Amino acid sequence: MDGLSNGAMRYFGIETPWFTIYITQTTVTLFVTTLLLLTLGFIIGRNLKKRPGRFQVIVEKLVNMLYGLVEDTMGKHNMKFAPYIGTLFLSSIFCTVLGMTQVLRSATADLSVTLAWALVTTGMVWYSNIKNFGFRAWLKGFTEPIVVMTPMNIVSEIAQPISLAFRHFGNVAGGGVLTALIYTSLGALTNILFGWISGLLGSIPFLQIGIPAFLSIYFDLFSGFVQALVFSLLTMVYVGAANPPPAIEGESQE
Numbered sequence: 001m002d003g004l005s006n007g008a009m010r011y012f013g014i015e016t017p018w019f020t021i022y023i024t025q026t027t028v029t030l031f032v033t034t035l036l037l038l039t040l041g042f043i044i045g046r047n048l049k050k051r052p053g054r055f056q057v058i059v060e061k062l063v064n065m066l067y068g069l070v071e072d073t074m075g076k077h078n079m080k081f082a083p084y085i086g087t088l089f090l091s092s093i094f095c096t097v098l099g100m101t102q103v104l105r106s107a108t109a110d111l112s113v114t115l116a117w118a119l120v121t122t123g124m125v126w127y128s129n130i131k132n133f134g135f136r137a138w139l140k141g142f143t144e145p146i147v148v149m150t151p152m153n154i155v156s157e158i159a160q161p162i163s164l165a166f167r168h169f170g171n172v173a174g175g176g177v178l179t180a181l182i183y184t185s186l187g188a189l190t191n192i193l194f195g196w197i198s199g200l201l202g203s204i205p206f207l208q209i210g211i212p213a214f215l216s217i218y219f220d221l222f223s224g225f226v227q228a229l230v231f232s233l234l235t236m237v238y239v240g241a242a243n244p245p246p247a248i249e250g251e252s253q254e
Contacts, residue, residue, distance in 0.1 A: 008110055025105035026113060032104060033094040037087070073233065074240035081239055084124075088117060089232045096172055096224030100216060108224070109173040111165065114231075118161035121235045128242035160238070168231050175219030182215060 008024040044059055052060060063086075070082040092108055099106025107113045129138045142153040 008105055026107045026110040029095060029098050029104045029107040030113065032098060033091055033107065036094055037090060070236060073236040074243070075245055077245055078240055078243050081236070081243075085232050085236055088235060089228050092117075092168070092228035092231060093225060096220060096228070099176070100220045106172060106176065106220075108168060108227070109176055111169045114168040115161070115165040117168075117231070118165040121164065121238060122161040125238050125242045128239065132243060164231065164234055168227050171223060171227050175223050179215050179219050 008026040010022045010024050011028070012023055014021040014023070044056075048056065066086050066089075067079060067082050070079060070085055074081060095107035095113065098104045099109065126138070129141070133141075142157070143150050144153070
């Protein structure tokens with residue numbers, strides 16, 4: 001509970017002439033996530049065969065599902081973004097699940113992580129708009145449909161990465177806080193109901209056995225998967241809108 005309310009614990013800091021780089025629980029979780037994804041990619045890709053085994057068939061089906069989702073959401077011309085979407089989805093899943101170990105902290109419960117991902121997505125959207133339509137057309141888009149809407153369009157553009165980051169962060173962090181509160185409440189309820197029993201039985205937290213684990217499956221696994229999927233889908237929608245098919249792009253420029 002304290003870890004969620006006070007933020008990630010700082011292990012040490014690296015001094016630079018301009019600022020201090022702190023190595024926190026979140027940094028360690030991200031480092032472990034990177035190592036796990038690299039190791040997983042190496043193991044999967046080192047022994048690919050023309051006649052795949054059961055494991056390779058499953059992996060290929062999952063990859064085909066990813067590329068199919070990207071094609072359906074962003075269009076066939078945007079298949080180059082599939083590796084980024086897959087990496088974003090897996091990073092979110094791993095960062096959330098690692099928090100269940102109680103050794104590492106869930107990185108997605110840190111706003112700086114989800115905000116960094118959202119800013120990368122926004123940067124890709126801005127770059128794609130400028131590349132496809134030109135810098136002047138991108139700036140002109142803020143004045144549409146009428147000039148009076150310019151302030152609202154600017155606010156909307158700024159709010160996009162903020163809402164994207166807070167949606168993911170809020171659901172994961174909120175689930176962790178709720179689980180901690182329920183766990184503490186069950187401990188207090190156990191003392192009220194069974195505290196009168198003397199000896200070893202009176203010290204066993206009966207209500208804290210099983211119920212918190214079930215809640216963790218929902219808030220950490222299911223909710224984490226849903227939030228990773230939503231974040232990835234919104235990323236595909238935003239980036240896909242900035243990269244229309246060539247025919248539509250040509251018509252827009254005309």
